Amino acid sequence: MNYQLELKNISKSYGDLKANDDISFGIHPASIHALLGENGAGKSTLVKAIYGSIQPNEGSMQWLGQKYKPNNPFEAREKGVAMVFQHFSLFESLSVAENIALGLDNVDLNEELVQVIIKHSKQYGLDVNPHQTVGDLSVGARQRVEIIRCLMQNPKLLIMDEPTSVLTPNEVADLFIALRKLSEEGCAILYISHKLDEVRQICHRATILRGGKLIQSCNPQEHSKSELAEMMIGKKLTQLARNNVVLGEDIFSINGLSRARSNMFGVDLVDICLSIKKGSIVGIAGVAGNGQDELMEVLIGESHSDVGVLTFNGQNIGDLNAHERRQLSMFFVPEERLGHGAVPEMDLNENMLLSRPQKSEMTSYGIIDRNNVERLTQKVISDFDVQTPSSKMLAKSLSGGNLQKFMVGRELIQQPDLLIIAQPTWGVDAGSANNIHQALITLAEHGSAILVISQDLDEILTLCEQIHVLTEGVLSPPVNMQDDALEEISQLMVGGSND
Amino acid sequence: MIKLQPRSESSAKMVIFAPVLAIVLTAISAMIIFLWAGLDVWNAFYVLFVEPLTGKYNLSELLVKAAPLMMIALGLSIGFRAGVWNIGAEGQYIIGAISGGAVGLYFYDVQGIWLMPLMALAAVLGGMSYAGIAAFLRTKFQVNEILVTLMLTYVAILFLSAMVFGPLRNPNGFNFPESRIFHDSATLPIIWQGTRVHIGLIFALLFAVIAWFMTNKHVFGLQIKISGSAPRAAKFAGFSENQTIWYTLLISGGVAGLAGLFEATGPIGQLVPSLPSGYGFTAIIVAFLARLHPIGIVFSALLIALTYMGGENAQITLQLPNSITSIFQGLLLFYFLACNVLIEYKVAFLFNRAK
Numbered sequence: 129m130n131y132q133l134e135l136k137n138i139s140k141s142y143g144d145l146k147a148n149d150d151i152s153f154g155i156h157p158a159s160i161h162a163l164l165g166e167n168g169a170g171k172s173t174l175v176k177a178i179y180g181s182i183q184p185n186e187g188s189m190q191w192l193g194q195k196y197k198p199n200n201p202f203e204a205r206e207k208g209v210a211m212v213f214q215h216f217s218l219f220e221s222l223s224v225a226e227n228i229a230l231g232l233d234n235v236d237l238n239e240e241l242v243q244v245i246i247k248h249s250k251q252y253g254l255d256v257n258p259h260q261t262v263g264d265l266s267v268g269a270r271q272r273v274e275i276i277r278c279l280m281q282n283p284k285l286l287i288m289d290e291p292t293s294v295l296t297p298n299e300v301a302d303l304f305i306a307l308r309k310l311s312e313e314g315c316a317i318l319y320i321s322h323k324l325d326e327v328r329q330i331c332h333r334a335t336i337l338r339g340g341k342l343i344q345s346c347n348p349q350e351h352s353k354s355e356l357a358e359m360m361i362g363k364k365l366t367q368l369a370r371n372n373v374v375l376g377e378d379i380f381s382i383n384g385l386s387r388a389r390s391n392m393f394g395v396d397l398v399d400i401c402l403s404i405k406k407g408s409i410v411g412i413a414g415v416a417g418n419g420q421d422e423l424m425e426v427l428i429g430e431s432h433s434d435v436g437v438l439t440f441n442g443q444n445i446g447d448l449n450a451h452e453r454r455q456l457s458m459f460f461v462p463e464e465r466l467g468h469g470a471v472p473e474m475d476l477n478e479n480m481l482l483s484r485p486q487k488s489e490m491t492s493y494g495i496i497d498r499n500n501v502e503r504l505t506q507k508v509i510s511d512f513d514v515q516t517p518s519s520k521m522l523a524k525s526l527s528g529g530n531l532q533k534f535m536v537g538r539e540l541i542q543q544p545d546l547l548i549i550a551q552p553t554w555g556v557d558a559g560s561a562n563n564i565h566q567a568l569i570t571l572a573e574h575g576s577a578i579l580v581i582s583q584d585l586d587e588i589l590t591l592c593e594q595i596h597v598l599t600e601g602v603l604s605p606p607v608n609m610q611d612d613a614l615e616e617i618s619q620l621m622v623g624g625s626n627d
Numbered sequence: 628m629i630k631l632q633p634r635s636e637s638s639a640k641m642v643i644f645a646p647v648l649a650i651v652l653t654a655i656s657a658m659i660i661f662l663w664a665g666l667d668v669w670n671a672f673y674v675l676f677v678e679p680l681t682g683k684y685n686l687s688e689l690l691v692k693a694a695p696l697m698m699i700a701l702g703l704s705i706g707f708r709a710g711v712w713n714i715g716a717e718g719q720y721i722i723g724a725i726s727g728g729a730v731g732l733y734f735y736d737v738q739g740i741w742l743m744p745l746m747a748l749a750a751v752l753g754g755m756s757y758a759g760i761a762a763f764l765r766t767k768f769q770v771n772e773i774l775v776t777l778m779l780t781y782v783a784i785l786f787l788s789a790m791v792f793g794p795l796r797n798p799n800g801f802n803f804p805e806s807r808i809f810h811d812s813a814t815l816p817i818i819w820q821g822t823r824v825h826i827g828l829i830f831a832l833l834f835a836v837i838a839w840f841m842t843n844k845h846v847f848g849l850q851i852k853i854s855g856s857a858p859r860a861a862k863f864a865g866f867s868e869n870q871t872i873w874y875t876l877l878i879s880g881g882v883a884g885l886a887g888l889f890e891a892t893g894p895i896g897q898l899v900p901s902l903p904s905g906y907g908f909t910a911i912i913v914a915f916l917a918r919l920h921p922i923g924i925v926f927s928a929l930l931i932a933l934t935y936m937g938g939e940n941a942q943i944t945l946q947l948p949n950s951i952t953s954i955f956q957g958l959l960l961f962y963f964l965a966c967n968v969l970i971e972y973k974v975a976f977l978f979n980r981a982k
Contacts, residue, residue: 428862428863429865430859430862430863449862449865449867450862450863450864450865451864451865451866452865453865454865460863462863464859467857467859467860468857468859468860468863469860469863470860471852471853471856471857471860472856472857473856473857474852474853474856478849478852481846481849481864482853482860482863482864483863483864491846494845494846494847495844495845495846496844496845496846496849
C-alpha cells in the first residue's frame with residue numbers, strides 16, 4: 129500500500145547545524161500521524177520541507193508513490209498539503225471572510241464564500257463568525273479561522289503545528305471530533321505536538337524526533353506517557369510538587385474592577401474581586417476571549433483604573449503605568465509574544481530593556497548601560513535554556529517556545545514580589561514547560577505571589593492552590609478545592625460559553 | 628526570472644552601497660535628461676555637481692544651505708522613527724522665524740549679548756507651540772497629525788505675509804512688505820569670515836551628536852523606536868503613546884523654529900515673504916536619504932544642498948528652469964527608496980527549470 133506521503137532519508141543543514149539528519153517515515157492515507165519532539169528537535173524544519181518552504185539537502189519524498197518535490201508552498205498546496213501554523217498568519221484589521229479569501233488561491237470574496245465558511249464551520253463544529261474582525265478574536269477563535277481556511281482547500285494532508293496549546297478541554301474535544309471526522313473522510317493529518325496524552329488519544333502513529341534525528345516511529349497507544357516523554361526528551365522528567373506552601377499576608381488585591389469593552393467584540397469586565405497572599409499561586413482558568421486580554425491590560429497598567437480598585441501592599445496602583453508598577457516589584461508576562469511582550473524587530477538585549485524597573489542597573493539617568501543589559505540577557509539565556517546563537521538575535525528569529533522562555537526568564541530574573549503571567553507555557557515543549565513551572569514554584573516558595581492566567585487546566589491544577597474561573601468578564605469566587613473541583617471548574621468554564 | 632528574496636538579516640554592505648547606487652542612477656537619469664534637452668552632458672554635469680564644490684563662495688553657500696536642512700531633518704527624524712509624521716516643519720520654521728524675529732525687532736537697536744539667546748528661545752517656543760497644535764489635536768481628538776501639520780504650513784505662510792505687510796513692516800521701508808534689517812545684536816554670528824556661514828552650522832552638528840546619543844544610548848531612543856514599530860509593546864514597557872507624540876512633535880517643531888530664526892537673522896537678515904524656501908519639506912527627503920540616522924543626516928543634508936547649488940548654477944549658466952533642483956531631489960529620493968529594498972532583500976536570478 130502506498131503512503132500518502134513518504135519521506136526517505138531527509139537531511140537539512142544550516143551551516144554546521146544538522147536540523148534534520150537522515151529522517152525516513154511514512155504517513156498512511158486517512159491516518160492521524162503525530163510528530164513528537166522538543167523545541168529544536170527538527171520538527172519545524174521537517175514540516176517546512178514537506179510544505180515546500182525549504183528544500184532538503186538530501187533525501188526524497190513520495191506522494192502516493194509519485195515523486196514529490198515542492199519548490200514552494202504553492203506547489204505543495206496544489207498537491208493537497210495544507211498547514212495550520214503555530215504563529216497565525218492573519219490580518220488583524222480584516223474580517224474572517226476576507227482573511228480566508230486572501231489566504232486561498234482562486235477564491236473570491238462573496239456571499240457564496242461566507243456560506244461555505246459557515247458550512248465548514250457547522251460541519252466540523254468550528255465556531256466562527258465570518259463577519260467578525262480578526263483583531264477582536266481570541267487566540268482560540270483565530271486558530272479556528274486558520275483551520276477552516278485550510279479545510280477550504282480540500283486537503284489530502286493537513287499539517288497542524290501544536291494546535292491545542294491554546295485550547296480549553298472542551299475546545300480540544302471539539303477539535304478532535306473535527307480531526308477524526310476529517311481523517312475518516314480520507315484526509316491524512318500530521319499532528320505536531322508535545323502533549324503526550326493527546327497524541328496517545330487521537331494519533332494512529334507517532335514519529336519521535338530528538339536533536340534532528342529520528343528516534344522511533346511507533347503506535348503511541350502501545351507506549352505509556354512516560355515512555356514517550358523519555359524518548360522525546362532523552363531523560364526522565366522531574367515530578368513537580370508544591371510541598372511547603374506557606375501563605376503570608378495579602379499582597380495584591382482587585383476590588384470590584386468593572387470596565388466597559390473598548391470595542392464591539394471585546395468583553396465587559398464585571399465587578400472582579402481577587403486577592404493574593406504572599407507565597408501563593410493563584411490561577412485564573414477560562415476559555416480565551418472571556419476577558420483575559422482586558423483583565424491583563426488593566427493589570428499591566430496599559431489602561432488605568434479608579435482609586436482603590438488595584439492595591440499592592442496597601443498602596444493604590446491604579447494610576448501607575450507598567451514601568452512604575454515594576455518599580456514596586458510587580459512583573460508581567462503577557463500572552464502575545466511578538467508585538468506585545470517583545471518587539472519582533474529588536475534584538476534580545478533591547479527586548480530585555482522593555483521590562484525594567486524605574487531604578488535598574490540597566491540604565492542610569494536614562495542612559496543605557498549596554499554591558500549590564502548584555503550580562504542580564506546572557507543570564508536569562510543560560511538560566512532558562514533559551515536556544516539562540518547570541519543575544520544579538522532579533523526576537524522574531526527565535527522560535528515561539530524559545531521566545532516564551534526568554535520572556536518568562538526576563539521577568540523571573542527580577543525576583544518579583546508579584547508575577548502576573550498569562551499562558552506561561554504556550555508553545556513550549558514539555559521539558560521547558562517543566563522548567564518554567566518549577567521556576568514559578570520556586571519563586572512562590574521564596575515568598576512571592578504569582579497570578580497565572582491560563583487556558584491550560586492541567587497547568588493551573590498543577591501550580592495553583594487557589595483557582596478562579598473567568599467567564600464572560602465575570603470572575604468566579606475561589607473554587608472549593610475538594611474532590612469535585614475539576615467538575616466545578618469545567619461547569620464554570622462552560623457556563624459562560626453557552627450563551 | 629528575476630526575483631526579490633528576503634535576506635535573513637539586513638545586509639551591512641548594502642546600507643553603504645544603496646545610497647551610492649542611488650546617486651549613480653540619479654546621475655544616469657540626469658544624463659538622459661541632458662541629452663534629451665540637447666545640452667553638452669559633461670558641461671552640464673560640471674555645472675550641476677562639481678562647480679558647487681569649487682571655490683570659497685560655492686563651498687560656503689553649500690554649508691549655508693546645508694545647516695537648516697540638517698537641523699530640521701534631525702528634528703523630524705526623531706518623530707519619523709516613532710511613527711509621528713510631522714510634514715509641516717516648513718510652517719514651524721516660519722513661525723519660529725516670526726516669533727524670534729519679532730523679539731529682535733521689538734528690541735531694535737538695543738545692543739546686548741543677551742538678545743540673540745532671547746530670540747532663539749522665542750523661536751524655539753514658537754516652533755514648539757505651532758507643532759504643539761498638532762500634538763494636542765492628535766492626543767485629544769485623534770486628529771491625524773499629517774493633515775494638521777501640513778495645513779498649518781499654509782496658515783503660517785499667510786501669517787508671515789500679514790506680519791510683514793502689517794505690524795512688523797519696516798516703518799522706513801517705502802511700504803515694501805519687509806521688516807527692518809536686523810541690527811548687529813540681533814544678527815547671527817558668522818563663523819567663516821567673508822562668507823554667510825553662520826553659527827547655525829555648529830548648532831546643526833551639535834544637534835546631530837545629541838540626536839545620535841539620544842537614539843542610540845538613551846532610553847528615549849528605545850521609546851521612540853518601540854512606539855513606531857510595536858505600539859502595544861511600548862505600553863507594556865510603560866511608555867505613554869501620548870507622551871511620545873508630544874515629545875517628538877515638540878522637538879521637531881522647536882528645532883525647525885530655531886532653524887527658521889537662523890535663516891532670517893543669518894543669510895537673509897530680515898523678515899521677508901520669500902522666507903519659506905521649502906527647507907521644511909526638503910528636510911523630509913534629507914531625513915529619509917539618511918535612513919533617519921542622525922550622523923547620516925549630516926551627509927545627506929550636504930548632498931541635497933549640493934542639488935540646490937547645482938540647480939542655481941544651472942539656471943545661471945545653462946538657462947535651465949529652477950525646477951531642475953526639484954527634479955534631482957525627487958529622482959534621488961525615488962532611487963534611494965528603490966535601492967533600499969536591497970538592504971532587506973537580495974536579487975535572485977532564477978532560470979526556468981523544466982518542471
